Amino acid sequence: MKNYLNGLNRELKQLILLAQSIALEQGISAYLVGGFVRDLILKAKNLDLDIVVEGNGIKFAEEFSCRLGAKLIRHKRFATATLILRSGIKLDIASARKEFYPKPAALPQVIPGNLRDDSYRRDFSINAMAIGLSGKDAGRLIDYFHGQEDLRSKKIRILHSLSFIDDPTRILRAIRFEQRYNFKIEPDTLKNLKKAARLKMLEKTEPQRLRDELIPVLKEKTVLKQIKRLRELVGFAFINKRLLLSPKNRVLFKAAESQINWFKKTYPKRRGLDSWLIYFMALLDSLATRDIKSVCRRFAFRKGEAKRILNYKQSNRVIMGELHRSQVKPAKIFSLLEPLSYEAILLIKAKSKDKKINKYIADFFKIYNGMCISVSGDDLRKLGILPGPYYQGIFAKILQAKLNGKISTKEQELAFIKKIYRY
Numbered sequence: 001m002k003n004y005l006n007g008l009n010r011e012l013k014q015l016i017l018l019a020q021s022i023a024l025e026q027g028i029s030a031y032l033v034g035g036f037v038r039d040l041i042l043k044a045k046n047l048d049l050d051i052v053v054e055g056n057g058i059k060f061a062e063e064f065s066c067r068l069g070a071k072l073i074r075h076k077r078f079a080t081a082t083l084i085l086r087s088g089i090k091l092d093i094a095s096a097r098k099e100f101y102p103k104p105a106a107l108p109q110v111i112p113g114n115l116r117d118d119s120y121r122r123d124f125s126i127n128a129m130a131i132g133l134s135g136k137d138a139g140r141l142i143d144y145f146h147g148q149e150d151l152r153s154k155k156i157r158i159l160h161s162l163s164f165i166d167d168p169t170r171i172l173r174a175i176r177f178e179q180r181y182n183f184k185i186e187p188d189t190l191k192n193l194k195k196a197a198r199l200k201m202l203e204k205t206e207p208q209r210l211r212d213e214l215i216p217v218l219k220e221k222t223v224l225k226q227i228k229r230l231r232e233l234v235g236f237a238f239i240n241k242r243l244l245l246s247p248k249n250r251v252l253f254k255a256a257e258s259q260i261n262w263f264k265k266t267y268p269k270r271r272g273l274d275s276w277l278i279y280f281m282a283l284l285d286s287l288a289t290r291d292i293k294s295v296c297r298r299f300a301f302r303k304g305e306a307k308r309i310l311n312y313k314q315s316n317r318v319i320m321g322e323l324h325r326s327q328v329k330p331a332k333i334f335s336l337l338e339p340l341s342y343e344a345i346l347l348i349k350a351k352s353k354d355k356k357i358n359k360y361i362a363d364f365f366k367i368y369n370g371m372c373i374s375v376s377g378d379d380l381r382k383l384g385i386l387p388g389p390y391y392q393g394i395f396a397k398i399l400q401a402k403l404n405g406k407i408s409t410k411e412q413e414l415a416f417i418k419k420i421y422r423y
């Protein structure tokens, strides 16, 4: 791996050089590992540095955070630590370890180990390569399990036959990497994957661990391909036993993809979308509310996420019904859509085949979203209106008039108040 630093951006290079000098000072062997090495060989962008240290990874990480003045998050159970830098680069540092699975699908027990042990506990050969940072291994690619060959022949290969039984979340990872890179899960690995699926290993895995691997699937660029392959190989019973991917779902998925692209292109500066949540809502669309509630509970989504999923489910039909009527006033469009998340609104837009509804929603994003009035309580007081609960009513009427295009400036708002308020 001569000159492997050449293609990297300046910050990544500096971080790697810093890692090298800390390893030298501490007299330990440190290695770049995992997805970063894989993507370096593939010449794909990756801002997540993964470093393994033969020795005390936490001490190494503490020195790193001290030199950079960056916050360190320690994960005691696995003797690992994470640094998140202002530029968005994430740095994971771990002590090399050996893992044992006390029972299938449980979290592993770990003991200190060397680089080989650490490589062997990894999911696939393409993720099990390392580049030495110090000593005799500096700049050398260490590839115990023929990862380079598999990258060349575009194969996803597990390192031992019990891999999917030990950790069924690797099933989701295998599909994700296969579809992301247009690789193929190699025949033996596929056989083992199917066997684990037949044994319902995903259903036996802690749901929160599944969630942590399902979200990255939904964040992939090729999400529709990913979902099709998931359906083909393992189905969706691990999410909910009644969940199937119907042709209707597939159409919704495609439409959701176009709406996400439309939104990102039209409003690049608005707050970031959780696109994965839109795809997840599309996937769950055919389930009853009761089942969706149970999925949210089991997967322990964060409060805001579960709320958006359920809000969409509970309101999409009513909102489509209301927007389907003829001549919906802007104030009505606003009152229907403003309380919803962008994710829910975009999925409603994706679901609706009614051009009028699509236009109302496009108008909402373009004109009404976030609209507010200019007058304040102070202005009302200055007009001689004594403070009271009816202030809210006055504000609502002004907003309604503004949304419906009857008034626009602050002067017009003040004149409007004088007209509607009887002193």
Ligand code: ATP
Pocket: 033, 034, 035, 036, 046, 048, 050, 121, 122, 123, 124, 127, 128, 167, 169, 170, 173, 216
């Ligand atoms: P991505 O490009 O999606 O971030 P990644 O390979 O960097 O891919 P991470 O989830 O960040 O993925 O994992 C970092 C590394 O940790 C992997 O490359 C792999 O070596 C190892 N790893 C992650 N999850 C597992 C797992 N379930 N079993 C074994 N090894 C794993």
